[in-house]
Amino acid sequence: MHTDILIVGGGASGLAAAVSAKTARPGLAVCVAEKLSRTGKKLLATGNGRCNLMNLASAPARYLGDAGFIAPALEAYIQKYKDFWAGLGLALTEEEEGRVYPATNQASSVLDVLRLALAEKGVTEMCGCEVRSVRPAKDGFLISSSSGEIKARRVILATGGLAGKGLGENDSFRTLLGPLGHRFTDILPGLVCLKTHKEQVKGLKGIRLKGSFSLLDGDRELARETGECLFQEDGVSGIAAMQLSLFAAPLLKAGKTPVLKLSPLPGDARCILQKRQSAFPSRSCGELLTGEVNRMIALAALRRAGISPALCAKDLSASQLSRLAEELSAWRIPVTGTGGMAQAQVMLGGARTDGFDAGTMGSRLVPGLYACGEMLDVAGPCGGFNLEWTWASGMLAGRKAAESL
Numbered sequence: 269m270h271t272d273i274l275i276v277g278g279g280a281s282g283l284a285a286a287v288s289a290k291t292a293r294p295g296l297a298v299c300v301a302e303k304l305s306r307t308g309k310k311l312l313a314t315g316n317g318r319c320n321l322m323n324l325a326s327a328p329a330r331y332l333g334d335a336g337f338i339a340p341a342l343e344a345y346i347q348k349y350k351d352f353w354a355g356l357g358l359a360l361t362e363e364e365e366g367r368v369y370p371a372t373n374q375a376s377s378v379l380d381v382l383r384l385a386l387a388e389k390g391v392t393e394m395c396g397c398e399v400r401s402v403r404p405a406k407d408g409f410l411i412s413s414s415s416g417e418i419k420a421r422r423v424i425l426a427t428g429g430l431a432g433k434g435l436g437e438n439d440s441f442r443t444l445l446g447p448l449g450h451r452f453t454d455i456l457p458g459l460v461c462l463k464t465h466k467e468q469v470k471g472l473k474g475i476r477l478k479g480s481f482s483l484l485d486g487d488r489e490l491a492r493e494t495g496e497c498l499f500q501e502d503g504v505s506g507i508a509a510m511q512l513s514l515f516a517a518p519l520l521k522a523g524k525t526p527v528l529k530l531s532p533l534p535g536d537a538r539c540i541l542q543k544r545q546s547a548f549p550s551r552s553c554g555e556l557l558t559g560e561v562n563r564m565i566a567l568a569a570l571r572r573a574g575i576s577p578a579l580c581a582k583d584l585s586a587s588q589l590s591r592l593a594e595e596l597s598a599w600r601i602p603v604t605g606t607g608g609m610a611q612a613q614v615m616l617g618g619a620r621t622d623g624f625d626a627g628t629m630g631s632r633l634v635p636g637l638y639a640c641g642e643m644l645d646v647a648g649p650c651g652g653f654n655l656e657w658t659w660a661s662g663m664l665a666g667r668k669a670a671e672s673l
């Protein structure tokens with residue numbers, strides 16, 4: 269088989285690359301090789317099935333990775349996204365914190381409009397086709413795949429990474445790019461739950477806590493998130509915990525123990541406790557915070573402060589009250605690990621971006637080869653940032669590959 273442009277990987281970035289390549293040069297033959305039986309499997313799982321496809325507050329500095337590398341693709345996308353999605357027929361809706369979803373609230377709509385565009389533009393989809401190697405050859409590349417040998421004048425790698433289970437996770441970024449001389453950064457799971465010793469969160473499974481959460485390296489605050497955490501049997505999940513995992517994973521890798529700081533009692537905890545002590549002097553300490561804080565969290569704070577729940581509130585000493593206030597306003601939980609790649613929403617790290625041209629996504633080592641999406645060392649927080657990078661880098665790679673022919 270021969271094609272002008274072969275796109276390896278039919279995920280978000282590969283499909284965006286295919287649409288852009290065909291839009292830039294409709295006469296070219298463009299083919300998407302996807303190892304799974306259908307394209308866009310992970311896309312369907314995004315945003316809990318709603319696909320948070322971008323964020324209006326995105327900027328290169330919001331990402332982990334080289335902001336100078338991210339900027340050209342992202343800025344081009346920000347200028348063009350309305351035309352791009354409107355051109356495909358996808359209506360968008362904006363929600364809190366700049367999160368953008370399809371107006372249908374269905375991730376399947378995003379995939380459907382992309383696939384309709386591929387069919388209308390005449391892109392060939394080869395599903396069940398796993399690419400095993402890409403070798404530079406005369407006038408292009410020789411590609412070995414499970415469907416036989418493919419010749420292509422340009423190749424765009426859009427193979428994603430190791431995050432997520434059963435959604436096409438893979439290490440093709442290494443097996444395809446490594447032999448061509450590209451190098452890689454450390455690979456870690458990102459946007460994933462935080463693990464703690466079970467004892468630290470005993471009895472709290474299923475409780476949701478809203479508020480401000482910080483991640484500490486010793487006494488240094490590395491990141492702060494306002495939002496919601498959900499206690500699990502052996503850790504903490506929820507968007508705030510997932511965001512903080514971006515900072516926890518590298519510390520854990522370095523052998524350190526990051527600390528999650530929570531404030532179940534926002535405001536001046538000491539003052540609140542004093543007021544309640546004088547308002548309800550005959551209540552037990554176990555009941556003192558009833559109506560103010562989740563009961564199980566209050567009991568856990570008493571346990572950590574070494575105060576019996578049976579103690580009468582009027583007998584709570586000043587030092588006990590201070591200890592309890594500290595546990596309720598600055599509760600520190602050592603983080604022992606993260607949920608791992610299978611539960612991660614994004615892979616941190618990937619192909620080193622200094623091996624690629626930021627203005628084209630083209631390889632600096634192998635002319636005619638491009639890469640885009642999660643396989644590159646670029647990752648963002650929750651909120652649509654990761655998909656935004658995949659569209660941005662995929663669109664740039666597709667257009668530049670087509671314009672180079």
Ligand SMILES: Cc1cc2nc3c(=O)[nH]c(=O)nc-3n(C[C@H](O)[C@H](O)[C@H](O)COP(=O)(O)OP(=O)(O)OC[C@H]3O[C@@H](n4cnc5c(N)ncnc54)[C@H](O)[C@@H]3O)c2cc1C
Nearest residue numbers: 277279280281303314315320399428432436641642652655
């Ligand atoms: C559960 C979940 C929810 C998420 N929700 C959101 C969200 O709401 N918003 C957001 O911004 N981000 C979200 N993300 C992250 C986002 O989905 C990814 O960053 C994005 O899909 C990456 O796109 P990609 O095209 O780079 O890779 P992928 O989507 O992983 O696509 C890569 C494709 O390449 C194929 N492939 C790999 N190797 C080969 C090969 N050798 N030959 C042929 N094909 C190959 C794979 O099968 C796969 O289909 C979520 C992630 C997960 C796991």
